Amino acid sequence: MQIEIRHIHKRFGSIQANDDISIVFPAGRIVGILGENGAGKSTLMKILSGFQTPDEGEIWIDGQAENYRGPQAAIALGIGMLQQDPLDVPAMTVMDNFTYGAPGAFWLGHSHLREQIQSTSAKIGFDLSPDQMVNQLSIAQRQQLEIVRLLALGVRTLILDEPTTGISSDQKEQLFHTLMELAREEGMTILLVSHKLEDVITLCDEVIVLRAGKLVGQREMPTTKSELVHLMFGQQLTEERRNERDIAQSNIVLQLDDFTVETQRLSVEPITLSLHEGEVVGLAGLDGSGQQPFMRACTGLMKGAGGRLRLDGEDMLGRGYGEFRRAGVAFGAAGRLEEGLIAGLTLIEHVALSQASDHWMGVLDWQKAGAEMQTRISRYDIRGAGEDMIEALSGGNQQRLLISLLPEQPRLLVIEQPTRGLDVDSVRAIWGQLLARSEQGAAILFSSSDLDELVTYSDRILVFFEGRTHLIEDPSQTTVSDLGHAIGGAFDSVQGEHVRA
Amino acid sequence: MNHTPRSLGLRLVFLVLPLLVALFVSAVILLLLNQEPGEVLRQAWRGAFGNERRIASVLNYWIPLSFAAMGLVITFRAGLWNIGIEGQMIMGAVFATYIPLYVPLPPILTISLSLVLAATGGAIWAVLVGVLRNRFGVHEIFGGVALNAIAAGISLYLVRGPWALVGNNNQTPVFPRETWLPTISDRFGVSQLMLILLVIAVLSIIFLMGRSRWGLQLKATGRNRQSALLLGVSVRSVSLSAFILCGALAGIGGAHRVLHTYHYLLPNVAGGIGFLGLLVVMLSGFHAAIVPLVAYFMAALSAGSTRFQTLLRLDPSLIDVLQGILVLTYVLFSGIQDRFFPRIREGNEEMKKEITTNE
Known part of the structure; x- marks a missing residue:
């Protein structure tokens, strides 16, 4: 199917998220949608998939103007979206999640649906068991569930928002393979929203670039990474590495001795580790390898x-x-709106909440909080106004606010996926803030699924694989591909030692 | 500024329109019962506002209802369903009964100590709900329902047993005359002390919600407990404090029932006022400032209904039907409002003003 959008406008509070966007997405193609944080990518995709309605503009599907509201209506027209955080119900089984959105008779034909899950997953190479609970699935498996569900609903256009965050490189390869097959063989339209230029270069036939709500470029692939960066930012970025510092002499902040963690699914082997002031230790590993607990x-x-x-x-x-x-x-948790920020509260309310009260009766000084917010907005480059609701901000801006809410002089910062889903510019801004804290003596423990980020910013890397761990003492001697092998369990491929008693 | 918060006009429309619809539906029901709706309305109006005495009886219902509802504003803000409010009112009444019955003290001391005890009793009953939730993971609705039953049991036991009036097992002896709450006048039998306390309570709660750190912490806890915890709010103590305050206010409402309305303790002393408070807060859209108005309306409806039976030979339970219709239409209209007039932002108007002037 061919989708054409004409003059789409959408505004949230003071932010113009989409500003007169017109594009054609032809059938059978994989189109990358690029743009830095808050460029309006997610909004545009949410409009296409019915989660939001445009303020102005039209959507034409196969030559016909369609005016639809809600994801159900979009799915009926053949457009389905895979959200960045999969929209499933954790406490139910794969089967139930598959069933509840399915149209059809009141009485659920279980055996029929069970077959449908298994056959659809088998066809595209996924491995989903209908009886597994969703909260026991990895992010990659939850994505697979969503894809299978959407395909079974007859979706002809699949929109994916940052699908490769939080999944391993093997899982990514499999996903890309599936997407290419769907486009080439089934003639489906695939729209991929991503910050990862490599992903877009590997997968897409065409890219469009948004900047500040406007469509600023459209390119046939192949094209170079630097050209894409140029389109996104209007300038070239250079990679930077951290300065070498001597941290071994400084005080120990966190001392672990034979420290173990257990969850229902996994027990992490005893870890012995000293974390010094100013040290940054990255935690690498596939989703669910033990780093989260x-x-x-x-x-x-x-x-x-x-x-x-x-x-x-x-x-x-x-x-x-x-x-x-x-x-x-x-x-700092990975799920921003689940753990960390509060939907329904404004930016200023967040700042007021995180600050210590200086009034003896706990009366809030809104004026002071507002001024403080202004400082943070400019210092952390948050795009939004103090009185905007937090959910009106783009993911990147939410993350910047979350970082700005962390204490100024912590002893130990523990951050999950600090730059998940952010563009290069924001990544650097956020690391600038984190490193400034580490230079003031904070120890940092962070997890990431971005191997470049781990190698670039870590003084040491602790690799997790199925609850076993391995410490890489000198990441500068480690390449990204070695690290990739290590998180797959091949600890021999990197120098270092097992962190065992 | 491109923010378009719901205008005051729109909010007023959505306050009045459902009321008109509810009146219309009620009129249809009355016509089906072969009643003249205009006459019923007139009787209800006269029952509520006909003379000083009737206005006073509305106010005497309104005061405990408002205490309970203002307390519920707090627990709702913290995302808690304090169904146990009814039991908290009963315990307030029970605690307020002891001194007037058994401890001869100067009236001023009796009244003030009774009120303090009532607040304590309500707060204890509410803390139990909070502790059950925090420590043992019992949802506050289940804990509340159980504690309501226990409170009703305790009051029944006291009334029938240790505190019984000889020859009547439905009430305690009547309190000595000098321990009754003083009233504005004989004809206008409303306690000025309780009115003042209520005004203080309403104003402080509005202030606490909008301007205090604690109010913001309540809101954060109510919206997202986990995030609030991570942002440094001690969510357990915040929810517990919400329960305590709500219980204390409910307890004072309960005390009003025994110290003023009845002057003795009886088994069903709260009379469903706590539950009605839940409706009042929901109808007010959880806005503290609107709660007393809605509570007044509900109190007038209840008072007006007492005339139905005597004058029109209508069953007084009809008023529950009419209140139910009102609740349904408000729920319906708030759905319509959300659908067609989506709110861009809500929140502290005061705050918005200050920020705008800052820029």
Whole structure:
């Protein structure tokens, strides 16, 4: 099917998210949609998939103007979108998630649907078991579930928003293979929203570039990375590496001795690790390899199962998040709107909330909070106004706000996926803020699925694979592809040592 | 500024329109019952506003209802369903009963101590709900329902047992005359003390919600507990404090029932006022400032209905039907409003003003 959008406008509060956008997406093609954070990519895709309605403009499908509201209507017209955070219901099985959105008779024909899941997944090379609970699936599997579900609903145009964040390179290869087959053999239109230029270069036939809500470029592939960067930012970016610093001499902030973490699905082998002031340790690993529970246990959000955990010499094992926080630990979670920010609150309210009260009766000084917000907006380059609701901001701007809400002088920063889904410029801005804190003596523990990011910013890398760990002492001697092998379990491919007692 | 918050006009339309629709539907039902809707309305109006005495009886219903509803504003803001409010009112009434019955003290001391005890009783009952939730993971709705039943049981036991009036097992003895709350006048039997306390409560809650750090923490906890926790809000103590305050206000509402309305304790002393409070807060759209108005309307409806039976030979439970219709139309219209007039932003008008002037 061919989709044509004409003069789409959309505005959120003070932000013009889409400004007179007109494009044609022909059938059977894979189109990359590029743009830095807040450029309006997600908004445009949400309009196409019915999650939002445009303020102005028309959508023509196969030569016919269509005016639809809601994702159900879009799916009926053949347009389905895979959200950045899959929209499934965690406490239900794969089967149930598959079923609830399916049209049809009141009585659910279970055996028929079961077959449909299995045959559709088999056809495109996915491995989904209908009886698994969704909260036990990895992000990649949840994506697969969504894709299978949309395909079974007869979708002819598939929109994917940042599908490669949080999945391994093998899973990515498989996803891309599937997408190419769907486009080449089934004639489906695939729209890929991504910040990762490599992904777009590997996969797409064509790219369009948005900047500040406007369509600024359209290119047939192949084209070079630097040309795409040029289109996105109007300038070339150079890669930077961190300065070498001597951190071994500084004080130990976090000392782990035979520290273990257990979840229902996984137990992480004992870890012994000293984290010094100013040190940045990256946690690498596939989704679900143990790094998430490990990070939560280092912040008191989860209880460590055994061993010792000392913060500045004080034994903290078994204490709660509140005490960790008072000891100077700050945590930034990967799911921004689930853990970290509060939908329905304005930016200023977030700032007011995170600041210590200086009034004896706890009366809030909105004027001061507003001024503070202005400072942060300019310092962290947040695009939005203080009185905007947090959910009106783009993902990148939400992340910048989240970073700006972290304490100024923490002892230990634990951050999941600090730059997930962000463009190069924002990544650098955020790391600038994080590194500034580390230079003031904060120790940083971060996880990332971006191997470049891990190699670039880590002083040491702790690789997780199925609960086993391996410490890379000198990432500068490690290439991205070695690291890629290591997170797949081939610890021999990188120098370093098993972190074991 | 391109923000278009819902205009005051629109909000007023959506306050009045459902009321008219509800009146219309009610009129149809009355016609089906062979009643003259105009006459029923006139009787209801006279029942509520006919003379000083009737206005006073509306106010005497409105005061405890407003105390309960203002308390519920707090728990709703924290995202908590304090169904236990009814039990908290009962416990307030029970705690307020002891001193007037058994401890001879100067009236001023009796009244003030009774109010303090009532607030404590309500707060204890609410804390139980909070602790059940925080420590044992019992949802506040289940905890609340259970504690309501227990509170009703306790009041029944006291009324029938240790505190029973000889020869009547449905009430305690009547309190000594001097422990009754003083009223504005004999004809206008409304307690000025309770009115003042209510005004103070309403104003402080509006202020706390909009201007205090605690109010913001409540809102954050209500919207997203996990995020609030990560942003440094101690969500457990914030929810517990919401329960405590709500319970204390409900307890004072309960005290009004025994110290003023009845002057004795009886088994069903809260009389569903706590539950009605839940409706009032929902109808007010959870806005603290609107709550007293809606509560007044509900109180007038309830007072007006007492005349239905005597004058029109209508079953007084008809008023529940009419209140139900009102609730349904408001829910319906708030759905319509969200659908066709989506809110761009809501929040603190005061704050917005200040920010705009900053720029």
